[in-house]
Amino acid sequence: MNPDLPLQLLGGLSAREFLRDYWQRKPLLIRQAKPGFESPISPDELAGLSLEDEVESRLVVEHGEQPWELRRGPFTEETFQDLPERDWTLLVQAVDQFVPDVAELLKEFQFLPSWRIDDVMISFAAPGGGVGPHYDNYDVFLLQAHGRRRWKIGQMCDNQSPILPHGDLRILADFQQTDEWVLEPGDMLYLPPRLAHFGTAEDDCMTFSVGFRAPSAAEVLTHFTDFLAQFLPDEARYSDAASEPVEDPHQIQRDALVRLKALLDEHMGDERLLLTWFGQFMTEPRYPELVSGTEVEEEPFLGALEDGAVLVRNPSARLAWSEVEDQLVLFASGQSRLLPGHLRDLLKLICAADALYLDNLGPWLADDEGRTLVWELVKQGSLEFADD
Ligand code: SIN
Ligand code: CO
Numbered sequence: 391m392n393p394d395l396p397l398q399l400l401g402g403l404s405a406r407e408f409l410r411d412y413w414q415r416k417p418l419l420i421r422q423a424k425p426g427f428e429s430p431i432s433p434d435e436l437a438g439l440s441l442e443d444e445v446e447s448r449l450v451v452e453h454g455e456q457p458w459e460l461r462r463g464p465f466t467e468e469t470f471q472d473l474p475e476r477d478w479t480l481l482v483q484a485v486d487q488f489v490p491d492v493a494e495l496l497k498e499f500q501f502l503p504s505w506r507i508d509d510v511m512i513s514f515a516a517p518g519g520g521v522g523p524h525y526d527n528y529d530v531f532l533l534q535a536h537g538r539r540r541w542k543i544g545q546m547c548d549n550q551s552p553i554l555p556h557g558d559l560r561i562l563a564d565f566q567q568t569d570e571w572v573l574e575p576g577d578m579l580y581l582p583p584r585l586a587h588f589g590t591a592e593d594d595c596m597t598f599s600v601g602f603r604a605p606s607a608a609e610v611l612t613h614f615t616d617f618l619a620q621f622l623p624d625e626a627r628y629s630d631a632a633s634e635p636v637e638d639p640h641q642i643q644r645d646a647l648v649r650l651k652a653l654l655d656e657h658m659g660d661e662r663l664l665l666t667w668f669g670q671f672m673t674e675p676r677y678p679e680l681v682s683g684t685e686v687e688e689e690p691f692l693g694a695l696e697d698g699a700v701l702v703r704n705p706s707a708r709l710a711w712s713e714v715e716d717q718l719v720l721f722a723s724g725q726s727r728l729l730p731g732h733l734r735d736l737l738k739l740i741c742a743a744d745a746l747y748l749d750n751l752g753p754w755l756a757d758d759e760g761r762t763l764v765w766e767l768v769k770q771g772s773l774e775f776a777d778d
Pocket of ligand 2: 524
């Protein structure tokens, strides 16, 4: 993909310009980012998804005296029959994992690393519906899919920004509006993390939120150190060999801190372990139970491919690859595999192709390591036969 090509999705900006001037920094309104866009899912189908056990959904209902009541799914048919005419929003998480046509939309975001993508959340709101003024810690592209939504944006926030005393929803007590637009189908609004925003449905309206994720510094430190600790023997300890005699035995001297920092650097500075942890962490599926894998012997597995079977990525799996010196590493749904350098094109194919079958896999099936890799990914559940 040429990063200097103007993209319709970005209102004619190139990926390079967008990353330089807007990403993580400034909001961007893009009129007709997707001209003629029609939602691949209807409001009824969205409501249908929210009845399913494995789907994460929420309803935000606004009331006069007790504004913004949050209910969590799964819901029932009656839930929807009992809703008022106006002022409520249904939000369904990770619809891309359940509706392939929604996952297709993510292909338009390939100018960003796929491992930064969280999910496509879809909201349906009755007229007047909205989830209140708030901020998120993530980048989001809000694509209007049906009806019209009025978006107001405000100030940059942080965890000191006053929040209304409201159990589950983090509604801002103070919203300082800076801009306001009505989005029509096909229009899109990019919001950087921490920017206050407030959307209200003008009529029956559906909005797709393509959300990104970034681990917090606290997550990186706690998870990485937990991961590292597994490899550290008990005898790897603070050491003060060759130290000077102490002046006051009750004082912790600077020299101890220097030794501690050296201990941290020695272990935390291992780039290979850092990459292994990071790749595993970032490819951890949102719903690990949906990447369950299957028992299949090598012979029937190869036989099926030879008979024309098609492999696809499990929509709940996450894949990424990287280089380690002259080797490669594939991260698949929280696991990593070190692989020889000659498999580079296979790794790229596995991460990017819509489907894997005899024609595009052919040469790789004749390679012991290539064949084993594809087979293991099927057993692990990151790849699956298309008709499963
Ligand atoms: C919505 O689509 O109603 C809410 C999206 C958001 O503000 O994050
Ligand atoms: Co938001």
